[in-house]
Amino acid sequence: MTATRRAALGFAGLALTAGFARAERGGDPVAPLIEAITNRPAAAAIGRAWLRGLAEPPDLATLRQHVAAALQFGDPRDPGLGTSTQSAQFTAQVRRDFDEGHVEMVDGWMLSRIETQLCAIVCLITEGEA
Amino acid sequence: MFIDARTVEQSAVVETGVCIIGAGAAGITLAMSLRSAGFPVAVLESGDFELDEATQDLDAGDLAGVTNYPPDISRLRFFGGTTNHWAGWCRPLDEADFLPRAGVPLSGWPIRRADLRPYYDQAQKVCELGPPDYDADAWIQAVGGPGPKFDPRRLKAALFQVSPPTRFGETYREALRQADSVTVYLNANAAELQANGTASSVEQVNVRCLNGRAFAVRARCVVLAAGGLENARVLLLSNKVQPAGLGNTNDVVGRYFMDHPWFTYAGIARFERPDPKLPLFFGQTTVRETSVFTTLAAGDEAPDSADSGGGFRIVLDKAFRIVEGVDSLKTLGSALSHFSLPADLWHHLGSVLRDRDAVADSLYKNTFGRRSSPFTPKIPTSGPVVGASMDINIEQAPNPESRVTLTRKRDALGQNRLLLDWRLGETERNTYRRACAFVAQEFGRLGIGRVATTPLQAKAWPPNMVGSRHHMGTTRMSDNPKTGVVDAQCQVHGISNLFIAGSSVFPTSGYANPTLTIVALALRLGDELRRRMA
Known part of the structure; x- marks a missing residue:
């Protein structure tokens, strides 16, 4: 409970909130999830802490693939696939991760694999933009 | 006579x-x-x-x-x-x-x-005490339940009556x-x-x-x-x-x-939404003229194996506002009371300094037992419950x-x-680890929130662990x-x-x-x- 503890204080503002904002869907199925994160610095801090703890941290493309695959997104340009569906998919996957023990420990916090990967994506995007 | x-x-x-x-x-x-x-x-x-x-x-x-x-x-x-x-x-x-x-x-x-x-x-x-009824669900229903549906392979609500x-x-x-x-x-x-x-x-x-x-x-x-x-x-x-x-x-x-090893302030929870439905988990409540409360405990169907450890209970203390400095202050206080220092001393000192107003407020209230203090910002003692601290109390083999x-x-x-x-030995370590894992998994699975716990060091027991005088x-x-x-x-x-x-x-x-x-x-x-x- 060190570096990301303060970041985790803003965790409730992360993608776990039910209200996923409708976002641009330029072919990236993960983009709406990222857009919905209200506290990106917190998410980036969590992602950074997790990536630092890995011997071989994955790159951005790999993480995007993992998240998309885990959520089994359809074509993001499909107008029938609403954000509420994505929200439910994400939430269900988070719950499933915890149930099945697919979790990551980040500075003492137990997080689901999918949300940790999402945080790592935010981190890599943020650092890439910097 | x-x-x-x-x-x-x-x-x-x-x-x-x-x-x-x-x-x-x-x-x-x-x-x-x-x-x-x-x-x-x-x-x-x-x-x-x-x-x-x-x-x-x-x-x-x-x-x-x-x-x-x-x-x-x-x-x-x-x-x-x-x-x-x-x-x-x-x-x-x-x-x-x-x-x-x-x-x-x-x-x-x-x-x-x-x-x-x-x-x-x-x-x-x-x-x-009250009637010989320790069915937590029944007591929780009496105060407007239901409570969370824990997976019995991990957790259950354990009801205590208070003499x-x-x-x-x-x-x-x-x-x-x-x-x-x-x-x-x-x-x-x-x-x-x-x-x-x-x-x-x-x-x-x-x-x-x-x-x-x-x-x-x-x-x-x-x-x-x-x-x-x-x-x-x-x-x-x-x-x-x-x-x-x-x-x-x-x-x-x-x-x-x-004894029952008691780990004070062993973990913290941050809730996904304020006021999760955890009836009877936060302190004693009088129900049917009986003072009761519930803790988390190992589920009745929890796996039993050579490395599973024994029983445990987790006592929740609600938080109305999350202030890391106050968390750190409690950690420091616990360590100092046992004439030791926490491993991440500088992190905690930094947190206390960053949140010094809230820390001063907390100290004042603890010292003088008052709900208000001259310091600002104040830590609310009522309002939405946004998190909890956790004490973990375990069975010793x-x-x-x-x-x-x-x-x-x-x-x-x-x-x-x-x-x-x-x-104490490896069984107690297993029990502690299992308690930490189960509560974090169940809080995540049920959408209650996320949990951070203090990991055990390789050999020494942490300064926040003492006996329960049992x-x-x-x-x-x-x-x-x-x-x-x-x-x-x-x-x-x-x-x-x-x-x-x-x-x-x-x-x-x-x-x-x-x-x-x-x-x-x-x-x-x-x-x-x-x-x-x-």
Whole structure:
């Protein structure tokens, strides 16, 4: 409970909130999830802490693939696939991760694999933009 | 009636039916249950009606091993015993606690919970509790449940009832005073159990007072009810016939000492949404005229394997606002109270400085017990619950190296003082890890929130871990004399008229507070003694 503890204080503002904002869907199925994160610095801090703890941290493309695959997104340009569906998919996957023990420990916090990967994506995007 | 033992004639021999050594929860319960049994009962209480420094000093001893409370702090040596400062938390042991478990070495009682069931029911009244109902769901429904649907492979809600708390020495004093068949000797220290030549029975209890007075009590049955540490000490001190101590031919007396390791502020939870439905989890609530609360505990279907560990409970304390500096302050305070520093000292100091206003506010309220302080921003004491801190309290597995022995130091009666060497091992680490994992998984799975817990270091136990002042196991119950001091009837193996009451007979401890089980076992022993005395 060190570096990301303060970041985790803003965790409730992360993608776990039910209200996923409708976002641009330029072919990236993960983009709406990222857009919905209200506290990106917190998410980036969590992602950074997790990536630092890995011997071989994955790159951005790999993480995007993992998240998309885990959520089994359809074509993001499909107008029938609403954000509420994505929200439910994400939430269900988070719950499933915890149930099945697919979790990551980040500075003492137990997080689901999918949300940790999402945080790592935010981190890599943020650092890439910097 | 009550008699000041210091006034008993020197070298007198008191004849009685049953002699009970100790007037705490076990001794008083037993005396009450036997007061109309038709035979005389003598109770030997070391102290008087009030705490006396010289008498309390007889409890002093040394500590070794893991940090624990000094023996003269954790116990009270006057009429009523340690119930004079207990908190009153009550819960029977679970059915599983009586069974052999792969995760807890040497587990399994020679009796089952069903054997104790009628006595647990009676114990509710003795401890001034509500109905003998510990179905958490039913209580939660009564306050507008339902609560969370935990996966029984991980967690459950464990309900506790809270005694007023009953001060046994006050509540039952008048009844014992009026009981013609019961004589309570105050200021009477049981210095030695004098056995016959073959150590097959106790001939008399040799009593000594701090004023030098000495006399003996001869009884058909003798019951040691002096507490989890002192029961073992009295046996070890009674070494004239059996040099290793009475009832100790197999070197079991004093071993297997257990407490409930308590990890204060072991974790924090941040809720996904304010005010999650966790009824009865945040402090005591009066429901149907009974004070109750619930904790998280290991689920009834939790896996049991060699490395699964034992039982645990997690006590939640709600947070209305998340302030990391206050979290850090609590961590620092816990460490400093044990004369140590947390591993991530600089992180915590930094947090305290960053949140100094809130920390000052918290300190002010804690110091002066006021809800408001001149500092801002204030930490709300009401409003939406956004998180919780967690204390983790775990079962300790029986460990023969965790033990009570005698030292060369002497007390005022010339008796060897005790050394408490508390040992914990890998089973407790497994239990702690499992508690952390289960609560984090279930809070995540149910969408309650996320949990951070303090990982254990490789060897040392963290400074925020101490005992719960629940002394158990030192004269444990077992059908096998090689692994236990008393049998299923609480009779000391091989000694026909010596019995033991109290938590020292617990073979395993479960996660519940011990007093209700102590009282239930004392009531059961009362029935057994009535049969033996008939």
